[in-house]
Amino acid sequence: MDVIKGSEKIPTHLQGAFVTIGNFDGVHLGHQYIFRHLIEEAHAVGRPAVVISFEPHPKMVLHPERRPFYLITSLEEKIRLLERIGIDALLLIPFTLEYARTTAEQFVRQVLGERLRIGKILIGHDYTFGRNKEGNEAFLIAAGKRWGFEVEVMNAFRIDEMTVSSTQIREAILAGKVRFAASLLGRPYNLAGEVVTGHRRGVRLGFPTANIRPDKELIPAGGIYAAFVLFEGNRYGGVLNIGVNPTFEDRKLSIEVYIFDFHETIYGKTLDLLFIERIRDEVRFETPEALIAQIDRDVARARELLAAQG
Numbered sequence: 345m346d347v348i349k350g351s352e353k354i355p356t357h358l359q360g361a362f363v364t365i366g367n368f369d370g371v372h373l374g375h376q377y378i379f380r381h382l383i384e385e386a387h388a389v390g391r392p393a394v395v396i397s398f399e400p401h402p403k404m405v406l407h408p409e410r411r412p413f414y415l416i417t418s419l420e421e422k423i424r425l426l427e428r429i430g431i432d433a434l435l436l437i438p439f440t441l442e443y444a445r446t447t448a449e450q451f452v453r454q455v456l457g458e459r460l461r462i463g464k465i466l467i468g469h470d471y472t473f474g475r476n477k478e479g480n481e482a483f484l485i486a487a488g489k490r491w492g493f494e495v496e497v498m499n500a501f502r503i504d505e506m507t508v509s510s511t512q513i514r515e516a517i518l519a520g521k522v523r524f525a526a527s528l529l530g531r532p533y534n535l536a537g538e539v540v541t542g543h544r545r546g547v548r549l550g551f552p553t554a555n556i557r558p559d560k561e562l563i564p565a566g567g568i569y570a571a572f573v574l575f576e577g578n579r580y581g582g583v584l585n586i587g588v589n590p591t592f593e594d595r596k597l598s599i600e601v602y603i604f605d606f607h608e609t610i611y612g613k614t615l616d617l618l619f620i621e622r623i624r625d626e627v628r629f630e631t632p633e634a635l636i637a638q639i640d641r642d643v644a645r646a647r648e649l650l651a652a653q654g
Contacts, residue, residue: 346433347423349399351455358433361394362386362464363456366471367401367510370416371425373530374468374501374508379429381498382466391463392432396455397422398439405439412561414514416533435460448474448483457491464494503528520565522619532572532618535560537599539610551639553585553600554615563599568623570646572653573603574616580606583639583646584617587626602639604647621649 348354364382368375379395386393404413417425419436426434437443437455451474456462465484473479484495500507508528516525517533526532537556566587573580584601601617623645629635 345423345427345431347436348433349436349438351435351437351459354435354459358392358394358435359459359461360463361392361433361460362466363394363396363435363460363462364466365396365473366468368395368397368422369401370510370513370529371422371429372416372508372510372513372528373503376429376530377501378466378468378498379426379431383430385464385466385496386432389463393430394433394435394460395426395431396435396437399436400439402439402444405441406444414518414562415560416510416513416517416529416562418536418559421534445475448479449487450474451479452484452487452491456487456493462491462493464496466496466498468498469500514562517562517564517619520567520569520622522564522569523621526619532620533564534616534618535563535599536614536616539613539615541611551602551636551643553602554610556599556601556615556617558599563597564619564622566597566626568626568642570620570623570649571601572618572620572650573601573606574618575603575610575613580604581647581650582617583623583642584619585626602643604643620653623649 346355346358348358362382362385364378366375379393382395383393399419401413401415403410423434456465465488467481467484469481471480481495481497488495502508513525513528513533516522516528522533535556535558537558539554540557541555564586567585569584569586571582571584573582581604582601583604584599586597586599588597599617601615623642629638
């Protein structure tokens with residue numbers, strides 16, 4: 345898949361493309377529905393299928409005071425997922441405060457008309473773009489008549505009469521409902537991060553853990569989770585804790601994972617955590633021995649849940 349940063353130098357082989365445009369945070373089942381239809385339509389007539397998106401996410405530029413930024417996917421994840429689906433090219437437009445003043449008319453003329461010379465555009469049923477969100481369905485249909493491209497508006501993707509949305513997925517993750525989030529994403533929610541030095545209490549308890557500095561701010565609710573751990577091309581089972589370790593009266597949030605049947609030293613390396621199921625809340629235990637007994641039960645439960653995943 346081609347990844348083009350900026351619309352000034354679009355390769356000639358992408359001209360005439362069929363495109364869709366959006367932020368596509370999460371690349372969830374609703375997005376995938378649009379992408380697969382785009383690929384089918386484009387390839388049926390020998391055209392490339394191109395996704396147009398913005399980097400960074402416009403909300404990070406327009407509202408920097410609204411922290412944290414709960415993005416479901418990093419840019420690297422988004423690129424990997426789009427390539428796996430079969431998209432031919434991703435056009436990333438740098439989003440700045442200056443670019444935010446671009447009108448829908450300017451965007452259509454400069455990007456869709458003059459530079460890409462698109463044959464067709466697919467948009468979600470409620471998507472808008474351009475200054476003051478003036479680029480809607482009616483605007484695009486009128487612009488298409490001037491520039492010679494078709495417009496197709498995709499209906500919302502539903503599961504059991506429920507519309508799949510990035511907002512719904514974020515809320516589910518923040519509530520710890522990771523199995524539900526996975527049913528809307530089409531895959532488990534993942535959190536990657538560097539392994540950093542912790543308190544090493546896990547070693548003393550007999551359950552050495554890897555402490556993670558996460559790459560995203562969207563952290564599932566505190567508690568104990570069954571998770572898969574990806575490391576250097578291999579997948580391991582694990583039980584993961586998000587919280588403040590109340591038994592030891594810590595105050596800082598930590599993310600640590602006990603990896604089953606794993607004995608390597610991996611400080612400074614990157615792990616990818618796939619959240620499968622939330623097992624329980626984080627609670628305070630009166631003694632380390634009571635905590636160890638509960639961890640034993642958590643490990644057994646996590647192994648059961650992960651075995652069911654295959």
